[in-house]
Amino acid sequence: MTRAHRHAALAVALLWGVASAGVAWRTLRAVDHAARSQEALAAARQSKGRVPVPAWPAGLNARAAAAVRGEETPLVVRGTVGTLVTAPVKDADDWDIIGAVAMPARAGERLVGVLFPVALGVLVVAAAVLAGARWRAWTERRITAVQATASAAAVLWVTGRIAAAATALAPAATPPADAARLALAPPSLGFATLLLSLLATGGLLAQWGIRWHAANAERPARVRETVGAWAFIAPSLAHLVVFTIAPVGFLLWISVHDWDLLASDRPFVGLAHFRELGADSLFWRALRNGLVYALYVPATMVAALGTALVLDQPLRGIKILRVVVFLPYVASTVAIALVWQWLLHRDFGLLNAALVAMHLPRIDWLGNPATALPALMLVSAWGQLGYMMVVYLAGLQAIPASLLEAARLDGANAWQRFRLVVWPMLRPVSTYLLLTGIIWSFHGFTLVYVMTEGGPAHATDVLVYRIYQTAWEFRRFDVAAAMSVVLCGLLLALTALQWRVVKGEPADA
Amino acid sequence: MPEPRLRRVVGYGAAVGLALLMVAPFLWMLSTALMDEFEVYQAPPPLLPASPRFANFTEALTALPFGIYFRNSLLLAAATVTGQVVTAAMAGYSFARHRFAGRTPLFAVYLGTLMIPGIALLVPRFLIVDAMGLVDTVAGLVSVELVAAWGIFLMRQYFLSLPRDMEDAARLDGASEWQVFSGVALPLARPALATVALFAFIDSWKSLLWPLIIARSPNLRVVEAGVASFHGMYYANWPWQMAAAVAALVPVLIVFVVAQKAFLRGLAFGGFK
Numbered sequence: 001m002t003r004a005h006r007h008a009a010l011a012v013a014l015l016w017g018v019a020s021a022g023v024a025w026r027t028l029r030a031v032d033h034a035a036r037s038q039e040a041l042a043a044a045r046q047s048k049g050r051v052p053v054p055a056w057p058a059g060l061n062a063r064a065a066a067a068v069r070g071e072e073t074p075l076v077v078r079g080t081v082g083t084l085v086t087a088p089v090k091d092a093d094d095w096d097i098i099g100a101v102a103m104p105a106r107a108g109e110r111l112v113g114v115l116f117p118v119a120l121g122v123l124v125v126a127a128a129v130l131a132g133a134r135w136r137a138w139t140e141r142r143i144t145a146v147q148a149t150a151s152a153a154a155v156l157w158v159t160g161r162i163a164a165a166a167t168a169l170a171p172a173a174t175p176p177a178d179a180a181r182l183a184l185a186p187p188s189l190g191f192a193t194l195l196l197s198l199l200a201t202g203g204l205l206a207q208w209g210i211r212w213h214a215a216n217a218e219r220p221a222r223v224r225e226t227v228g229a230w231a232f233i234a235p236s237l238a239h240l241v242v243f244t245i246a247p248v249g250f251l252l253w254i255s256v257h258d259w260d261l262l263a264s265d266r267p268f269v270g271l272a273h274f275r276e277l278g279a280d281s282l283f284w285r286a287l288r289n290g291l292v293y294a295l296y297v298p299a300t301m302v303a304a305l306g307t308a309l310v311l312d313q314p315l316r317g318i319k320i321l322r323v324v325v326f327l328p329y330v331a332s333t334v335a336i337a338l339v340w341q342w343l344l345h346r347d348f349g350l351l352n353a354a355l356v357a358m359h360l361p362r363i364d365w366l367g368n369p370a371t372a373l374p375a376l377m378l379v380s381a382w383g384q385l386g387y388m389m390v391v392y393l394a395g396l397q398a399i400p401a402s403l404l405e406a407a408r409l410d411g412a413n414a415w416q417r418f419r420l421v422v423w424p425m426l427r428p429v430s431t432y433l434l435l436t437g438i439i440w441s442f443h444g445f446t447l448v449y450v451m452t453e454g455g456p457a458h459a460t461d462v463l464v465y466r467i468y469q470t471a472w473e474f475r476r477f478d479v480a481a482a483m484s485v486v487l488c489g490l491l492l493a494l495t496a497l498q499w500r501v502v503k504g505e506p507a508d509a
Numbered sequence: 510m511p512e513p514r515l516r517r518v519v520g521y522g523a524a525v526g527l528a529l530l531m532v533a534p535f536l537w538m539l540s541t542a543l544m545d546e547f548e549v550y551q552a553p554p555p556l557l558p559a560s561p562r563f564a565n566f567t568e569a570l571t572a573l574p575f576g577i578y579f580r581n582s583l584l585l586a587a588a589t590v591t592g593q594v595v596t597a598a599m600a601g602y603s604f605a606r607h608r609f610a611g612r613t614p615l616f617a618v619y620l621g622t623l624m625i626p627g628i629a630l631l632v633p634r635f636l637i638v639d640a641m642g643l644v645d646t647v648a649g650l651v652s653v654e655l656v657a658a659w660g661i662f663l664m665r666q667y668f669l670s671l672p673r674d675m676e677d678a679a680r681l682d683g684a685s686e687w688q689v690f691s692g693v694a695l696p697l698a699r700p701a702l703a704t705v706a707l708f709a710f711i712d713s714w715k716s717l718l719w720p721l722i723i724a725r726s727p728n729l730r731v732v733e734a735g736v737a738s739f740h741g742m743y744y745a746n747w748p749w750q751m752a753a754a755v756a757a758l759v760p761v762l763i764v765f766v767v768a769q770k771a772f773l774r775g776l777a778f779g780g781f782k
Contacts, residue, residue, distance in 0.1 A: 212610060216610075222609075225608065225609050225686075226607075228609075228686045229607035229609035229612070230609065230611075232600060232602060232607070233599070233600045233603050235595070235599065235656070236596040236597075236599070236600040236656045237600075242637065243630075243637070243652065243653050244622045244630065244658075245622065246633075247630040247633035247634050248633075250633035250637065251629065251630060251633040254636070259636075307527055310520065311524055313520045313524065315517070315520060315521055315524065321527070321528040323766070323769065324528040324531060324532050325527060325528055327532065327535065327762070328531060330765040330772075331535075331758055331762065332732070332736075332757040333715050333717065333733070334733045334736045334737050335755070336534070338538075338736065338750050338751065338754045339534045339535070339537060339754060340534065341740075342541060342747055343537065347552075348550055348551070348552070348554055350537060350554060353552070353554055356552075385531065387776070390776055439626070442628070443626070443628045445628075446715075446733070449721075449737065450740060464628055464718070467631060468631075468718065468722070471631070471632050471635070477632055477636065480632050481632045481633070484630070484631065485629070487626070487629045488626060488630075491626040491628075491629065492625070495624045496624070
């Protein structure tokens with residue numbers, strides 16, 4: 001461990017301490033402001049809304065201002081600008097928001113709000129300095145342990161204090177709740193925890209990197225290769241962290257909290273959203289529809305295998321026919337949805353024209369709850385057939401000709417050759433197609449969105465469409481998140497199954 | 510012996526019949542796109558337009574600003590292709606060639622992200638992009654698909670299948686790691702790069718859900734979303750709708766027909782896609 005390494009480690013520890021203190025300070029200040037706004041609200045209540053608001057206080061939060069100027073929904077009612085705290089003033093019926101009051105935070109408490117985080121910061125920095133000074137004497141493992149303990153302590157302390165404040169602020173029942181709840185909202189406990197944990201993780205990772213560098217100081221080639229490799233990987237890793245890994249944690253977090261775009265507080269609600277889903281017959285309907293819809297996959301596989309057998313013949317121009325069969329798979333899905341909606345049209349569709357020509361009754365394919373889902377399955381089958389055919393074709397062409405020849409010499413007829421040689425050889429391909437196909441079937445959105453919008457009478461409502469509606473039409477992001485968790489679990493189970501099957505197959509499969 | 514000949518005829522018939530069945534909706538789309546607005550409303554529908562009406566295309570594509578939609582779709586596709594190709598090549602090369610501290614756990618993380626269905630992450634991804642202030646911006650539109658883990662795996666497998674002799678020779682000649690990558694390894698990996706690029710293009714062209722939720726203003730709409738809203742606005746005018754659908758199909762079909770080989774290679778890689 002060189003001098004430079006020690007200094008770097010110390011710098012990281014200092015930075016980490018300062019940043020943690022900053023987060024803690026912001027959070028605690030927000031807690032104090034929540035307390036202020038409760039007082040303001042109480043004052044407003046007592047006056048039954050007759051508090052005069054002669055002029056809008058300068059510098060007020062613009063969104064709060066918009067809320068009071070008569071928008072239908074108040075956006076943010078508790079806003080803070082500098083040391084000002086705002087709270088809504090409601091009319092005598094305790095219903096409409098007709099104004100807002102603002103009051104400065106009290107000077108004495110402002111001091112406390114500053115002192116706590118400063119003390120925390122000093123504490124952390126002191127611990128880091130102490131660790132740095134005694135670096136040589138301690139093993140590196142212990143230093144990491146000290147820092148981890150310090151992080152955990154800081155997180156626990158801050159969250160503990162927020163929790164205490166939140167209990168103190170817990171409002172009495174205040175219907176109609178919205179405005180009051182907004183005003184009293186203590187800052188989210190989870191967010192501060194998240195931020196502090198991220199900071200602590202970052203600090204620990206940096207320390208770990210420094211330690212690794214120190215341990216490998218004598219092997220410059222290895223250091224160079226590692227640094228280079230991480231540089232090559234950094235862009236994709238950054239993206240994966242922000243758009244895949246973090247969202248997973250975030251998804252779980254949202255699913256157990258209230259998430260209302262309009263409210264600034266996001267209280268922990270446990271499994272309430274999941275219970276809500278459990279009692280929601282539309283959710284179960286969508287789940288069941290999804291499972292029924294997935295049945296098009298095995299059906300299409302049968303058709304695809306037949307098509308592959310037909311297109312496996314050594315005929316002139318067969319390659320062009322293969323490409324033609326494959327076209328729907330690459331085609332724009334919206335275009336496919338449109339042309340099929342036209343083909344399935346009740347009065348002027350080609351399909352019904354064919355039925356009429358055969359003296360059969362017309363079918364209102366997409367308008368009848370009994371046929372809408374099967375109609376979508378038909379379209380999906382048409383769209384996926386080419387892809388499955390190509391995969392089967394590759395599987396067929398991988399079967400050694402000698403095997404078929406041997407079966408022929410043994411006197412096996414065509415059906416026996418298929419059943420005893422071809423089908424067993426295609427088993428891995430079939431399992432793969434089945435599982436990935438079912439997984440993909442749960443991704444289907446475009447057909448439902450364009451052709452049926454989940455109707456008629458929710459007959460084609462599938463989970464993805466429900467998630468879309470719940471989040472972006474009904475604005476219930478938390479319930480949509482709970483639904484996503486269910487969907488994610490389902491698909492993860494299928495993927496795990498698929499990977500296990502793939503692993504279980506012989507290597508040449 | 511007449512049997513093989515008969516079989517050939519039957520086989521041909523079956524193959525052509527199947528291909529016709531698959532291509533029929535496309536032909537019907539094209540035929541309807543050339544019909545008169547009220548010509549389509551006949552009880553046994555006419556299979557071909559009485560006189561092809563090409564004006565449907567110009568009318569439909571100017572009824573809504575499809576020029577803007579095409580620009581947006583191409584923008585999205587260009588960003589997606591560039592992002593995925595560059596990151597897949599770099600990370601795939603590194604995983605295949607470099608021996609570095611943390612490779613095994615990192616690779617496990619990448620492998621793990623493949624398992625997570627992107628569709629379930631719609632809500633948190635949207636809220637994250639929202640928190641960044643990127644909703645209804647081009648950056649937000651292209652953000653989530655800039656990196657594809659499966660492309661990284663494809664590139665890694667491909668690099669593993671290439672001999673490393675030339676790279677080592679370049680290194681001995683004093684080339685930097687970046688020079689070895691861009692000058693020696695990348696040109697050899699062109700087929701795999703083409704596959705990644707092609708799938709990125711087609712996937713981004715067909716994507717609807719993300720553009721739908723992230724692009725609120727009409728001038729950020731992509732073609733798929735544009736055609737979908739066109740469908741809602743001109744519900745009764747089927748020739749126009751079919752004309753718009755044909756227009757949405759053309760770019761992706763051209764790309765597919767030109768680059769079929771790369772496509773089939775990607776399907777053969779299968780496993781991860």
